[in-house]
Amino acid sequence: MSESPNYPNYPDDAGAAASAGPVAAPARPGTIEGAFWAFVASTVLGLAGGLLLFVNWDALADTLRTANRQRGGTLTDAQIDQAATITLVVTVVIVVLIAALYLLFAFKLRAGRNWARIVLTVLTALHVISLLTAQDTVFGYLAALAAVVGVVLSFTGPSNAYIAAAGRPR
Template identity: 70%
Template sequence: MTESPNYPQSPASASPGQAPAPPRPGTIEAAFWAFIAAPVIGLIGGLLIFADRDKIAATLRDTNRQRGGNLTDAQIDQTVNVTMITAVVIAVIIAALYLLFAFKLRAGRNWARIVLTVLAALQLISLLTGQSTIGGYLAVLAAVVGVVLSFTGPSNAYIAAVKAQR
């Protein structure tokens, strides 16, 4: 007796009576990849800060001395280490959420598009109000491109079609 191979089910055959998912437009795909690029660029930029660790510690030491602070070199080193590790952990959490929302956008969820727009706006405000690097500018640029693409006509039609299907 021969068994037939176990092929994965297509979405249409997996749910009898349900219409197949509308085709995903290129604008949603491009927005998805822009939203993937934004946190990846941000994480790379965040990791590059470790190369400047000694410079950051030296600046903090100078500031401590100029202000008559009483922090020891060991305390300053510990503060720099804890701050950098905390920043990386926060960046990884934000990147993971960004990726989750990007996948939900790709699946046609309007709420994810709204959340990604808010995150991109917050990222842009952060860039404009603080110091940033070229990586920060590139990450914001990728996020803004993702927002623009996610609100084009084909993207709007796709999200509406997915919503109507549910």
């Protein structure tokens, strides 16, 4: 008497799920691909704008010289040139680090990570706000536009479904 006559035999849920095998990763929609490439474009444009600083080194040094004279400073031209060079190098290092992080977040978005979508949205909002308060180059405006396009694409219906499915345990 191993079976009860009153209860039918049903497979338990754990056995059915285990025998089904691994669940395939959800298909990546075109909106996520579009968002990814928009964020890549934004990064490239931002890098191009940051690298324009090399072209403007003389203007930076002249601005520092003028400020030094107006304030009655005692810095020599060599010291001002050194300050301009250090400023340029530090700025380029920061721009490259930010670009690397931005690309990391874009790749994580492409993999369906919701936290990356949120980080990219916050960074894009900060970028747009900075355009309202500071003078920027054409590259800066185009980078912000590309990032806004990326954010919009990352929050469309297919993108939301993909990120929700990618976040489920497999």
